[in-house]
Structures are given as structure tokens and as C-alpha cells.
Amino acid sequence: GQQVMQIPQYQHVQEGEDFTTYCNSSTTLSNIQWYKQRPGGHPVFLIQLVKSGEVKKQKRLTFQFGEAKKNSSLHITATQTTDVGTYFCAGGTNFGNEKLTFGTGTRLTIIP
Amino acid sequence: NAGVMQNPRHLVRRRGQEARLRCSPMKGHSHVYWYRQLPEEGLKFMVYLQKENIIDESGMPKERFSAEFPKEGPSILRIQQVVRGDSAAYFCASSPTLQGEAQPQHFGDGTRLSIL
Numbered sequence: 001g002q003q004v005m006q007i008p009q010y011q012h013v014q015e016g017e018d019f020t021t022y023c024n025s026s027t028t029l030s031n032i033q034w035y036k037q038r039p040g041g042h043p044v045f046l047i048q049l050v051k052s053g054e055v056k057k058q059k060r061l062t063f064q065f066g067e068a069k070k071n072s073s074l075h076i077t078a079t080q081t082t083d084v085g086t087y088f089c090a091g092g093t094n095f096g097n098e099k100l101t102f103g104t105g106t107r108l109t110i111i112p
Numbered sequence: 113n114a115g116v117m118q119n120p121r122h123l124v125r126r127r128g129q130e131a132r133l134r135c136s137p138m139k140g141h142s143h144v145y146w147y148r149q150l151p152e153e154g155l156k157f158m159v160y161l162q163k164e165n166i167i168d169e170s171g172m173p174k175e176r177f178s179a180e181f182p183k184e185g186p187s188i189l190r191i192q193q194v195v196r197g198d199s200a201a202y203f204c205a206s207s208p209t210l211q212g213e214a215q216p217q218h219f220g221d222g223t224r225l226s227i228l
Contacts, residue, residue, distance in 0.1 A: 033216060042203060043155065045216040088154060099145070099168050100217065102155040 002027045004091050006103040014111050019079050021106035023072040023089035031092045032065055032072045033100065038085045046074075081110050114139065116206050117186075118220035125194050126228050133189040133223045137206030144187040145205045145217060146172075146179060155203065161187060191225075199227045 003026040013019050023032065031050045035043040047056055049065035049072065056063045062075045072089055086107045090100040117136040125131050137144050143162055147155040157171040161181040172179065176194075181187040191198055201224050205217035 042219040042221050043205075045218065048216055090155075099157055099160050099170075101157065102147070105154045 002091070002093065002101045004089060004101045004103040006087075006089060006106050008106055009104065010107050010109075012109045012111060013079050015081060016078050019076040019083070019108055021074050021087050021089075021108075023074075023091075023103050025070045025091045025101075027070070027091075027093060029069050029091040029093060030098075032069075033090045033092070034063060034072075034074055035088045035090060035102075036085050037088065037105075041085075043088060076108075079108070079110055081112060083108060084110050116141075116204055116218050116220035118204050118223050120223060121221060122224045122226070124226045124228060127195055128193050131191040131194050131198070131225055133191075133202050133204075133225070134186045135189070135204030135206075135220060136186040137204075138208075138218050140208055141206035141218070142209045143167075143207045143215075144181050145207075146187075146189050147203045147205065149201045149203060149222075151200075158189070194225075194227050196227045199225055201225070 006023050033048045034046040036046055037043045047063050052069050053067045054065040060077045064073045076083055086105045088105045089103040092098045092100050116138055119134050145160050146158040148158055149155050159172045159179045160168040163181055164183050176192045178190045201222045203219050203222045205219045207215040207217050
């Protein structure tokens with residue numbers, strides 16, 4: 001079955017440093033979504049990428065979808081303590097309402 | 113506009129009992145998804161339902177687990193004869209009905225199930 005892996009599993013950074021998490025799917029995706037889950041909380045939708053090579057920005061966050069639509073990345077510039085949490089990518093393989101396969105997640109902790 | 117509502121937030125059961133988890137989707141959403149999350153792990157897809165239909169239950173164990181989304185009322189995830197390994201957080205998500213476009217999923221706060 002489809003597998004979605006993320007690296008690294010954990011990342012500790014000093015406040016103000018950059019952070020990147022990478023997402024790789026075993027199959028070609030129709031779209032990829034990114035979610036953030038704070039400790040003890042529920043996943044919150046961040047963004048969706050659909051097109052090959054697409055790049056989207058949200059303030060300090062930059063999301064990229066690979067040309068082959070099998071990988072994606074999330075980059076955070078100048079991390080802040082509010083960025084703490086686990087970042088999940090989630091891949092879909094059919095347009096329309098669909099099952100998502102969630103990645104293994106990257107847990108980000110910030111050292112003040 | 114109320115978000116996805118799950119109840120109870122915490123549920124404690126003894127081995128062999130039944131657990132019923134409820135999920136009311138966001139207003140206007142007709143698609144419901146259930147996920148299981150073990151501590152320190154990712155979200156594992158269990159089942160995807162529309163009103164009165166199970167669309168995909170490939171992630172749900174064939175025994176003891178069942179899900180429904182009736183015409184009226186919330187979606188129910190039912191676990192019979194619970195075992196310690198069922199202890200986890202169970203999240204429900206919903207999405208709107210828009211053909212041809214993948215939609216973001218909105219998650220509830222989850223039900224933390226503990227089996228004694």
C-alpha cells in the first residue's frame with residue numbers, strides 16, 4: 001500500500017534558526033496537504049498543493065511540491081516558539097473527497 | 113460556525129466492554145473520516161464515510177470495529193470487546209462536498225480512549 005515517510009522524525013532548533021521537513025511518497029500523488037498538531041491538540045490544516053513543482057508561501061512558511069508529485073517539503077524561516085508542534089504531510093491519490101495517507105510526522109521543538 | 117464535534121473527549125473502558133465514539137461534522141460537510149493515533153505516532157486512516165455509506169474502510173480492523181454515518185445524527189465509531197491495544201486517540205475529520213477538488217479536512221479535538 002501507499003506509504004508516506006517524513007524526515008527527520010525529530011528536530012530541535014534554536015529560536016531564530018530555520019527548519020525544514022521532507023515528505024516522500026511511494027506513489028505519485030494528486031495532491032499533498034500539510035497539517036500542524038500542537039502537543040495535546042488536533043491536526044490543523046495549513047495548506048494544499050496540487051500542481052507539479054508548485055511553491056506556496058505563508059509568512060515564514062514555504063511549501064513545495066516536487067516535479068514528480070512524489071515529494072514535498074516545508075521550510076520555516078526564523079523559527080519562533082509558536083512553531084512548536086508536529087508537522088504532518090498527507091498525500092491523496094484521487095481528486096474529490098478522498099482518503100489521505102498521513103506521513104510519519106516531524107516533531108519540532110524550539111530552544112529559546 | 114461550530115467545528116467538528118467529538119464526544120466524549122476522554123473515555124475509559126475495561127477490557128471486554130464496548131466503546132462508542134461520536135462525531136458531528138462541520139455544518140455543510142457530508143464526508144467523515146476516522147483516524148487513530150498512538151502516542152508519539154502519526155495518524156492512521158481507519159474509515160471514510162458519507163451519509164449512509166461507507167466509502168473506504170480499508171484501514172479499519174475487520175473484527176470488533178464498525179462505523180456508521182446515519183442519515184440523521186452523528187457518525188459513530190464502535191469498538192466491541194475492547195483490548196488494551198485499542199488505547200489511543202481517535203480523531204474524526206470532515207470535509208465539504210465539492211466535486212473534482214481535493215478538500216482540506218477539518219479535525220475534531222479527538223477522543224482519548226483508555227482501556228484498563
